[in-house]
């Protein structure tokens with residue numbers, strides 16, 4: 001998989017330093033390229049009738065902002081600079097340099113925030129990746145004044161007030177319509193709540209590329225639609241056995257739907273054969289809803305389950321399973337005896353959370369797919385604590401239990417035990433609906449039986465799940481979307497894959 005790297009503010013700082021120190025590109029050259037890149041974008045969006053204002057702090061983010069103001073003026077636009085710390089306080093070396101250059105040209109500087117607020121476009125260069133604490137006092141007043149205007153608001157690199165690593169909001173935060181971020185997306189721009197302040201995020205190249213990692217690759221990456229092109233088409237010479245046999249252990253009395261959704265999503269993701277293990281009372285509903293599924297009901301002993309496990313190439317266990325004694329027996333047997341990869345979801349995770357030693361018993365690769373509530377029970381941490389560092393928590397869990405962890409949230413995080421992580425960027429709020437997780441477990445299971453690669457099945461599974469939801473969004477909107485719509489969207493995703501991503 002060749003994917004887009006997503007970096008933290010600290011990783012970006014290292015990249016800046018390496019580019020200057022190892023590749024000898026002076027920092028000011030990077031800054032000029034950053035400014036020129038933003039100006040190119042602005043000139044493409046706005047004509048010269050618009051008046052611009054740049055609000056500046058005193059670090060290198062402000063250095064970018066002053067250079068942007070200079071280049072806009074030189075291109076015939078009207079642009080003013082507002083120094084939020086005043087003109088006397090010293091700042092970073094590059095800030096001082098850009099301030100002096102700007103002063104030599106004699107372009108406009110204002111000291112009244114009212115002038116800024118009357119502009120058509122307000123550019124935020126108060127703080128970037130160097131934000132260290134909550135924004136307070138007069139700086140917070142500046143931000144709240146500009147946030148109240150009808151101006152277009154553009155953030156340079158990161159909206160001031162958004163923590164570029166974890167996406168926390170630090171006091172008062174600039175509310176951008178566009179964020180032009182440099183070289184790589186920052187994790188904080190993608191995570192909630194920071195993402196709510198970014199508007200449209202666009203990466204502006206500034207001359208820093210993967211060379212600057214010098215072998216120390218960032219741990220977080222993201223898939224995009226171009227990654228669908230890397231998936232192989234199915235071989236023409238094949239039969240249903242070629243694409244794997246998936247056992248879906250799901251459903252309980254009154255919860256037949258979870259089994260149907262998971263098994264159907266697995267079929268719709270290309271699994272060759274899907275067998276559902278469920279209570280007998282679900283037989284007729286499942287056979288009507290999904291006649292393609294094989295069915296095995298009322299498994300009452302570990303021995304009976306072991307025979308079924310021998311048939312399968314992978315297992316999905318948990319959707320709608322309940323926490324009955326029978327469900328506990330099924331979960332324990334699977335974890336202790338299965339010699340095939342597992343996808344563990346929903347109630348199976350709730351059962352495990354009462355006895356975490358079970359998760360040490362697995363012999364084969366395991367993918368767990370908890371939502372925040374399930375993760376809270378598994379880790380004995382509050383949901384708020386998990387949200388504080390969702391990437392870190394997913395990574396910690398993956399390492400602790402040697403599993404691939406798919407931590408489901410607005411941005412699902414996929415963390416492998418080897419430290420590699422993915423942040424999922426597909427999907428929409430319509431997918432926050434009952435059964436959406438059952439569909440995800442089925443997709444991941446369906447991919448797992450075909451690919452036998454847990455990391456790939458988990459990362460692509462989450463991405464394809466979100467993409468399927470995006471594909472049906474125009475038909476359903478967010479209010480009308482239900483889990484079966486997401487399954488309908490899978491057809492569109494796979495047609496895209498078979499047309500080589502087009």
Ligand SMILES: NC(=O)C1=CN([C@@H]2O[C@H](COP(=O)(O)OP(=O)(O)OC[C@H]3O[C@@H](n4cnc5c(N)ncnc54)[C@H](O)[C@@H]3O)[C@@H](O)[C@H]2O)[C@@H](O)CC1
Pocket residue numbers: 016017027028030031034057058059060061062063064092126127128129130131132133134135136139156157158182206
């Ligand atoms: N070579 C480089 O280093 C490059 C850096 N670039 C820009 O530089 C930015 C990072 O620059 P810096 O590291 O100078 O950081 P910032 O410009 O984000 O701000 C750092 C300054 O703000 C102060 N500060 C932090 N939080 C504060 C708060 N809550 N209240 C008041 N003061 C606070 C710090 O003490 C420091 O003086 C990037 O976001 C990017 O825009 C770009 O020009 C590209 C090249």
Ligand SMILES: [K+]
Pocket residue numbers: 061124125126127128155156157158159160
């Ligand atoms: K900024």
